[in-house]
Amino acid sequence: MGKGHEEEEENMAAWLVGINTLKIQPFKLPALGPHDARIRIKAVGICGSDVHYFKKMRNAHNIMKEPMVMGHECAGIIEEVGSEVKNVVPGDRVAIEPGISCWHCDLCKLGRYNLCPNMKFFASPPVHGSLAKQIVHPANLCFKLPDNVSLEEGAMCEPLGVGVHACRRANIGPETNVLIIGAGPIGLVTMLSCRAFGAPRIVIVDVDEHRLSVAKSLGVDETVKVSANIEQDVSEEVEEIQKAMGNRVDLSFDCVGFNKTMTTALSATRAGGKLCLVGMAQTQMTIPFTTAAVREVDVIGIFRYKNTWPLCLEFLRSRKIDVRPLITHRFGFSQKEVEEAFETSARGGNAIKVMFNL
Known part of the structure; x- marks a missing residue:
């Protein structure tokens, strides 16, 4: 009892x-339940949603009302397991799925647990996150890392899961020519996922030259630089995109989520094609749906992911996907470094994925 209690006291x-104020402070862990694992966290990535909370104390409809532990892209080492746990043992390196669904509602029963209305998701108010020395989490949401997959790559399963889920929802395969709008972290993992799912041609669009050059280095077929002016008519840019795509856009992913990016994606997609909205920059949009309707363009959305960790880990193990080039900045777990890491991620620039090594 004594030892566990001391460790609990030391957990930071x-x-x-x-707003813009982070503090490393004690974090008291809950008791370990029979189906739980206590995990020593080793790698945590910063996501766009973390930056929204950092800068505005809110992300879309989620508003922070009291102090919250940050972080949800994570991996670590199992320290202790509950009496009923069979899938992991102390010493296992694991990637951690950050959302705990209820498993009782209709959506959970249908297998669409990512849409669970009772979801408890790391660092989504009022639930604390995983940027801590240790956490307690259900063991069935801990996935053992293959020997050749690092803890940092394990933490990257979270953003990669978004790309994998998007590909599944959109039915990407060897006959799908794909347009991706946005070459940020999610646009890039979507691109890597599309390639792993067999897409023969992928073109990525962005306003930033550096991000497009990263996409090029990751093997995208072509890049198109567009204007950052969100009021601009998109017809010329659409023409340029369609030319780069060989005039066949079977499927578009909007990994940004603005009026302009959705309008561009809708206009560029061929008749009978599909558009998948992944990014959520704007909570409300005004877009020309009628032109999509008369061309029978299907519009679908995604939210997070479901059952993606095993496939992500297989892609990483087999090197069908290599996420390591996306990790551009690394920080330790001191007060100064935590502040610096969040500022680096918020600035954007050359930063793609900012990673903590604890």
Whole structure:
């Protein structure tokens, strides 16, 4: 009892306590349940949603009302398991799925647990995140890493899962020519996923030259640089995109989520094609749906992921996907470094994925 209690007292986490204000403070762990694991966290990535909370204390409809532990892209080492746990043992390196669904509602029963209305998701208020020395989490959401997959790559399963889920929802295969709008972290993992799913031609569009050059280095077929002016008419850009695509856009992913990007994607997609909205920059959009309807372009959306960790880990193990080039910045777990890491991620620039090594 004594030892566990001492460890609990020592556990520290990065708390967001106000706008642009992070503090490393004690984080008391809950008791270990029979189906839980206690995990020593080793790698945590910063996501766009973390930056929204850091800068505005809110992300879309989620508003932070009290201090919260940050982080949800994570991997670590199992320290202790509950009496009923069979899938992992102490010492196992694991990637961690950050959302706990209820498993009782209709959506959970249908297998669409990512849409569970009772979801408890790391660092989504009021649930604390995983940027901590240790956490307690259901063991069935801990996935053992293959020997050749690093803890950092394990943490990258979270953003990669979004790309994999998008590909599944959109039925990407060897006959799908894909357009991706946005070459940020999610656009890039979507691109890597499309390739792993067999897409023969992928073109990526962005406003930033550096991000397009990263996409080029990751093996995209072609890049198109567009204007950052969100009021601009998109017809000329659409023409350029269609030319780069060989005039056949079977499927578009909007990994940004603005009026302009959705309008561009809808206009570029061929009749009878599909558009998948992945990015959520704007909560409301005004887009020309009628032109999509008369051309029978199917519009679908995705939210997070479901059952993606095993496939992500297989892609990483087999090197069908290599996420390592996306990790551009690394920080330790001191007060100064935590602040610096969030500022680096918020600035954007050359930063793609900012990673903590604990």
